[in-house]
Amino acid sequence: MALVIMNEANRCLQCKVPMCQKGCPIHTPIPQVIKKFKENKLMDAGKQLFENNPMSVFCAIVCDHQAQCAGHCVLGRKGSPVSFFSIERFVSDAYLDRVRFEKPEKKGKRTAVIGSGPAGLTAAVVLAQAGYDVTIFDDNDHIGGMLRYGIPEFRLSKTILDRYRKILDRLDIQFRPNTALGEALTIDNLFRDGYSSVFIGTGVWRPKNLGIEGESYPNVHFGISYLANPGAFRLGQSVAVIGMGNVAMDVARTALRHGAENVTLYARSRRIAASEHEVDYARLDGAEFVFGHAIEKITEEGPVFRIALFDDDNQVVGYEEEPVQVHADSTILAVSQAPKNKLILTTHGLEGNEKGLLITDENGMTTRPGVFAAGDVVHGSRTVVAAADEAKRTAEAMIAYMEKQG
Numbered sequence: 001m002a003l004v005i006m007n008e009a010n011r012c013l014q015c016k017v018p019m020c021q022k023g024c025p026i027h028t029p030i031p032q033v034i035k036k037f038k039e040n041k042l043m044d045a046g047k048q049l050f051e052n053n054p055m056s057v058f059c060a061i062v063c064d065h066q067a068q069c070a071g072h073c074v075l076g077r078k079g080s081p082v083s084f085f086s087i088e089r090f091v092s093d094a095y096l097d098r099v100r101f102e103k104p105e106k107k108g109k110r111t112a113v114i115g116s117g118p119a120g121l122t123a124a125v126v127l128a129q130a131g132y133d134v135t136i137f138d139d140n141d142h143i144g145g146m147l148r149y150g151i152p153e154f155r156l157s158k159t160i161l162d163r164y165r166k167i168l169d170r171l172d173i174q175f176r177p178n179t180a181l182g183e184a185l186t187i188d189n190l191f192r193d194g195y196s197s198v199f200i201g202t203g204v205w206r207p208k209n210l211g212i213e214g215e216s217y218p219n220v221h222f223g224i225s226y227l228a229n230p231g232a233f234r235l236g237q238s239v240a241v242i243g244m245g246n247v248a249m250d251v252a253r254t255a256l257r258h259g260a261e262n263v264t265l266y267a268r269s270r271r272i273a274a275s276e277h278e279v280d281y282a283r284l285d286g287a288e289f290v291f292g293h294a295i296e297k298i299t300e301e302g303p304v305f306r307i308a309l310f311d312d313d314n315q316v317v318g319y320e321e322e323p324v325q326v327h328a329d330s331t332i333l334a335v336s337q338a339p340k341n342k343l344i345l346t347t348h349g350l351e352g353n354e355k356g357l358l359i360t361d362e363n364g365m366t367t368r369p370g371v372f373a374a375g376d377v378v379h380g381s382r383t384v385v386a387a388a389d390e391a392k393r394t395a396e397a398m399i400a401y402m403e404k405q406g
């Protein structure tokens with residue numbers, strides 16, 4: 001393993017204008033990290049990765065490398081690109097256990113982070129390293145957000161999140177599990193209790209329904225509800241997954257690993273929203289793909305579809321007269337997610353757009369002064385690296401805000 005990674009590092013051309021770095025959404029200083037790694041400065045390389053991106057250890061595993069760093073490497077034009085992510089994984093994984101932080105000068109101010117997904121964790125790390133007393137509140141009992149309750153174990157081992165918890169301890173970041181803001185506690189309560197600012201990174205946890213008959217039947221489930229704890233579900237042998245996005249791919253692959261024998265994904269059009277490599281993996285795992293099926297309702301037998309008619313440009317131009325009943329023991333809806341509205345309903349001055357996503361300015365501040373937000377709750381479902389990148393910049397704006405407040 002170490003040899004393979006060293007070979008990858010040796011292939012790096014140390015480009016003057018590193019395209020890989022441009023292709024990385026958080027602009028990881030790839031050539032510099034590789035150089036340190038080759039000089040056996042493992043902890044220096046890890047520090048540089050962590051300071052640029054506190055989510056580095058996760059990004060190395062779950063980023064869409066082909067579309068980002070690896071996809072932009074010049075060596076990929078004529079051959080295979082440098083697999084920087086494998087070096088990043090090795091370095092950041094080692095750094096996670098060994099890092100010890102210097103105590104920052106304390107600012108004597110409290111700040112709250114709501115949500116412990118990639119956005120919340122990144123903001124908490126940046127704020128704590130700047131000397132603020134950080135408390136994270138999360139609705140769930142463990143840190144990680146979608147890293148823990150969405151992305152399946154076979155793609156991302158949850159033990160990394162358990163190890164990451166030690167980073168929070170070492171930075172004196174407090175964690176209040178099973179505490180949803182917008183219920184017994186509100187954002188107004190936080191300001192009452194002396195928090196100087198609040199960061200919201202609550203993501204998109206409300207599965208979108210389709211508004212069709214049968215959605216409440218016992219043989220129907222929502223994709224993100226299933227992924228949160230697949231062992232709790234009895235899906236049977238045949239599973240129909242509605243949707244062809246990344247979540248649908250994870251649902252299909254998880255169902256196949258939990259005993260389903262036939263898993264079929266259905267899309268209304270001929271378009272697949274998921275990334276190419278996720279689709280390839282789902283096919284390799286044995287999932288089947290059916291296009292041109294628009295779901296009309298769900299019965300106890302399974303989903304009922306209208307079959308689409310296409311023109312030469314693959315656009316849906318109509319549907320066949322007769323609906324078709326497909327047999328499936330379970331139907332899983334994996335179409336999309338939206339934010340829950342607890343915080344907007346309970347926070348004076350906090351506004352969302354028509355989709356319920358929080359409105360923020362160029363500094364990440366919401367419509368309520370002193371309350372900032374980043375990640376999926378602002379943009380809808382995106383990626384871990386995008387949430388980390390935005391949260392880092394937003395936490396820096398929070399620091400500037402608190403310093404200005406005196």
Ligand SMILES: Cc1cc2nc3c(=O)[nH]c(=O)nc-3n(C[C@H](O)[C@H](O)[C@H](O)COP(=O)(O)OP(=O)(O)OC[C@H]3O[C@@H](n4cnc5c(N)ncnc54)[C@H](O)[C@@H]3O)c2cc1C
Pocket residue numbers: 062063064114115116117118119120137138139140143144145146147150151152179180181182201202203204205224227246247250340342343374375376377381382383384385387
């Ligand atoms: C199945 C699935 C697979 C994915 N695969 C990938 C992938 O391979 N690569 C990739 O880059 N991205 C992937 N993503 C997207 C990625 O996980 C998200 O973009 C990212 O987690 C967003 O981070 P976040 O911190 O904004 O929100 P989240 O990760 O959703 O975290 C939000 C946190 O807020 C907490 N919370 C919510 N409401 C409250 C409240 N009122 N009070 C307190 N706490 C609250 C939640 O419990 C949660 O811990 C995937 C997403 C899903 C669902």
Ligand code: SF4
Pocket residue numbers: 023024025026027028030053056059060061063064065068069070084085088385
């Ligand atoms: S953060 Fe993601 S895109 Fe950037 S270098 Fe690491 S793996 Fe590649």
